[in-house]
Amino acid sequence: MAEFNNTNLADFSGVWVFCEQRQGELQPTVLELISEARKLADDMGVEVCGLLLGDKVEGMAKELGAYGADKVYVCDDPALATYTTDAYAKVICDVVMEKKPEIMLIAATNIGRDLGPRCAARLHTGLTADCTHLDVDVEKYIAFLKENSTLPEAQYASINKEDRNLKMTRPAFGGHLMATIICPRFRPQMATVRPGVLKKGEYNEEKANAVVVEKLPVAISEADIKTRVLEVVKEAKELVDLTGAEVVVSVGRGISKDVEKGIELAKELAAEFGGVLGGSRAAIDSGWLTADHQVGQTGKTVHPKLYIALGISGAIQHKAGMQDSECIVAVNKNDTAPIFDVADYGICGDLFKVVPLMIEAIRAAKAGK
Numbered sequence: 001m002a003e004f005n006n007t008n009l010a011d012f013s014g015v016w017v018f019c020e021q022r023q024g025e026l027q028p029t030v031l032e033l034i035s036e037a038r039k040l041a042d043d044m045g046v047e048v049c050g051l052l053l054g055d056k057v058e059g060m061a062k063e064l065g066a067y068g069a070d071k072v073y074v075c076d077d078p079a080l081a082t083y084t085t086d087a088y089a090k091v092i093c094d095v096v097m098e099k100k101p102e103i104m105l106i107a108a109t110n111i112g113r114d115l116g117p118r119c120a121a122r123l124h125t126g127l128t129a130d131c132t133h134l135d136v137d138v139e140k141y142i143a144f145l146k147e148n149s150t151l152p153e154a155q156y157a158s159i160n161k162e163d164r165n166l167k168m169t170r171p172a173f174g175g176h177l178m179a180t181i182i183c184p185r186f187r188p189q190m191a192t193v194r195p196g197v198l199k200k201g202e203y204n205e206e207k208a209n210a211v212v213v214e215k216l217p218v219a220i221s222e223a224d225i226k227t228r229v230l231e232v233v234k235e236a237k238e239l240v241d242l243t244g245a246e247v248v249v250s251v252g253r254g255i256s257k258d259v260e261k262g263i264e265l266a267k268e269l270a271a272e273f274g275g276v277l278g279g280s281r282a283a284i285d286s287g288w289l290t291a292d293h294q295v296g297q298t299g300k301t302v303h304p305k306l307y308i309a310l311g312i313s314g315a316i317q318h319k320a321g322m323q324d325s326e327c328i329v330a331v332n333k334n335d336t337a338p339i340f341d342v343a344d345y346g347i348c349g350d351l352f353k354v355v356p357l358m359i360e361a362i363r364a365a366k367a368g369k
């Protein structure tokens, strides 16, 4: 492996996003990352670059541009058609060593969680896994710029890069506190980010047309890849799309006295809004719903237009996955349940009595009564 000095922070520039695609389909969470990278890069006055690996994937660059990428590096090779840890880690590390980005963001998907730590270890840098918030520490940097405003711009922009660390925030100690972590001595600063926590920006056709695409040579041989993908078997079961839903109705342990009825009521209520069914971890651990329904720190992060929590106490780990919803309605028979702290509308009562009344009222409203 080539010599790579990543302690000279001034050599590194730009916010990069690993643009995960599977079978030629860009993962939706990548657009959330590109949108966030744009904000960070604007604060720092640098470029946003997408790093796209695959076979004949160049066509995706336009969409990345539309959400904020200035440039997309494309590594096209049949050996990259399907993800393998060896091939992807090698190609990414080669490119990073050559181009030296300051920040590298990867979605915390199954692939991202595999790839991120492998690259970070090879590049001898730090990685904060499963982040829920990102920020750049620009205060000290801006103060420095003001004090040194007589310096030529190019000079001061590189001098003080050690004072603009990426602040990577993630839940710690079972979600009881949020830890903000920095990587002050090595570059790139790497983070994997939970899908669904960052908001995708607006599509911009002008930016889509302006994106610069640079194809990079791929130096990969069979000897570099120790595994071979024989077949890709897609999950046949239909999973609930919690992150994309506009309305989520979730059930918790509060349905325990009649689980079947509780789920039926929640589904009926969700159907009135064209929404989907979610659940607390208690509902999943009890085997009432499958794991793809779980909302929260170890489940999905959702921010629908409407989130209805039925018989959910509002533990910190549950709130971590839903408190950014636009409107929260909670039904709980205990008026001190913490879910009411984040609810816009709280109904204190037995969900088995309240939900049928809600459904009736919605139907009456729809019928114009």
Ligand SMILES: Cc1cc2nc3c(=O)[nH]c(=O)nc-3n(C[C@H](O)[C@H](O)[C@H](O)COP(=O)(O)OP(=O)(O)OC[C@H]3O[C@@H](n4cnc5c(N)ncnc54)[C@H](O)[C@@H]3O)c2cc1C
Binding pocket: 174, 175, 251, 252, 253, 254, 255, 279, 280, 281, 282, 283, 294, 295, 296, 297, 298, 299, 300, 310, 311, 312, 313, 314, 315, 316, 317, 318, 321, 331, 332, 333, 334, 337, 349, 350, 351, 352
């Ligand atoms: C590391 C870690 C990660 C975790 N990740 C997650 C996660 O991703 N998602 C998650 O949800 N949890 C998670 N948890 C678990 C979390 O701490 C709580 O245990 C869980 O959220 C509780 O689920 P619940 O609110 O359904 O159950 P409970 O806390 O038991 O609450 C049930 C609620 O129902 C109400 N109720 C009972 N009967 C009725 C009725 N008939 N009508 C109306 N209300 C009624 C009760 O008043 C009560 O408030 C995690 C925990 C840890 C330690």
